[in-house]
Amino acid sequence: MSSFAVPVPDPAAHAAAVERLDGLVKPLGSLGRLEELAAWLSAAHGVVPPRPLDDVRVVVFAGDHGVSAQSAYPREVTAAMVRVFLAGRSGVTVLAAQVGASVRVADLAVDWDASDVPDEVTSHKIRRGSGAIDVEDALAAGEAQAAFEAGRTIAAEESGADVLIPGDMGIGNTTVCAAMVAASLGLPAAEVVGAGTGVSGGALARKTAVVATALGRAAGRSTDPFERLTALGSACLAATAGFLVEAAMRQIPVVLDGIFSATAALVARDIAPGAERWWLAGHRSTEPAQAFALKALGLTPILDLGLRLGEGSGAVQAIPTLRAARAIIAEMGLLADLA
Structure with missing residues (x-):
């Protein structure tokens, strides 16, 4: 209950x-x-x-994943991109500026030395990187709950917003999301795995095999959402789920972005049924897992621009439509x- x-x-x-x-x-x-x-x-x-939708805020949840080797980009890009966010030069910060939205970055599990970044970025950090889900759990016992509560706190800190947007940054995100959506909805790996950062051919086949192996390793643990997050998720995904639940509790409208926030929304809905009534789907991602997640949530994307950047970039583009x-x-x- x-x-x-x-x-x-x-x-x-x-x-x-x-x-x-x-x-x-x-x-x-x-x-x-x-x-x-x-x-x-x-x-x-x-x-x-x-x-009026004057106060629009994006929170980018960042973290590294043990399955990042399946990506077209190295794991170190996550930390480098966090610095780009802070410099205001990322895709979402540029696009957010066009609609007057602010962008905040929250490091939940980036594997880096963050001694030179503002404390507000790392104040909710859970760990450095998540486990490789094909061979081990993503999180240790209790970390999924801790990350979920961190996300709730972050939403509370942003409670003055007219609209909230959860963004994401993490090399390997789409692999983790494919596994989580498959486990949540009982789907095979082949139906949910997409190109992510641009893999194809043999790399795509290896990514699918990793997800299939992860699903087999975590078999029987998908019914409890926190067990699912522990086995297959990540700290940043658990925090995003907490963020979505707390936003709903505070009656703050949320515009979901792509596959990452849709995956977190599936988990959040399981934890707090009815929370999905406070969420809109900002855009249709090219990732097949997002389509399954949105169908399960009963959400129809506002835009379809062929986007797959993540970061909250697609959801930001839906704000002018909401203002209209x-x-x-x-x-x-x-x-x-x-x-």
Whole structure:
């Protein structure tokens, strides 16, 4: 039984939003998904029209993985990219600036000497790197719970936001996510493994074999979400799950990014059923595992741009669409007011 009593988005606000949208100066339902999003935001904010989406915050959860050898890039890139985030030169920091969103980095398990980075980056660190899931558990006993609680704390620290976006950075992320989605939904490795950072041919076959081996090693441990995280996940994935649950508890709308946040959302939903009502899928990833995860969560991506960068970059691109959805319900005229 879940210990989380997740609030429900305001049904009265949703109904009032639908009524107003139907009365706007346009044919009924003619603005399609924008109308659905406007009603969703109204319910999430508990008011019609919803609040302006002025305070948008991205939190990038970073960590290294023992299966990073399957990637097209070396493990050291994770630490190097954290420094790029801090310098404001990463993909998500550049794209976030275009929509006025802030970007924060949280090191949960990067394998590096971080003595020269701000304490706020490493204040929730759990360990340096995760285990290679094909031969050992990703986390030690108790670390999944500790990382989950760290994610909850991070969400609490960002509780003033109008929208939260979980980002990710970690070489090997897609391998871990493929294993977690497969274990969560009972799927074979071959159906969930994708190209990730760009592997193909023999490298893709080896990645699939690693995921299949990991699933076999962890067989029987997938029913409990924390056991699943311990066997196949990572500290950064567990922290993202905690972040998503706490955001829902605090009634803060979340826009999911790609495969990493969708995988964390599957786990978070198992820990706190109903939390998924506070999440939107920002974009469709090229990773096959994301499609399975979103279908299980009942979420439809807002955008489909062929993105696979991660970092929160795709979710950031959905913010202008959400602002447009808010604008129609806040600023369009009513048919009843026509002369």
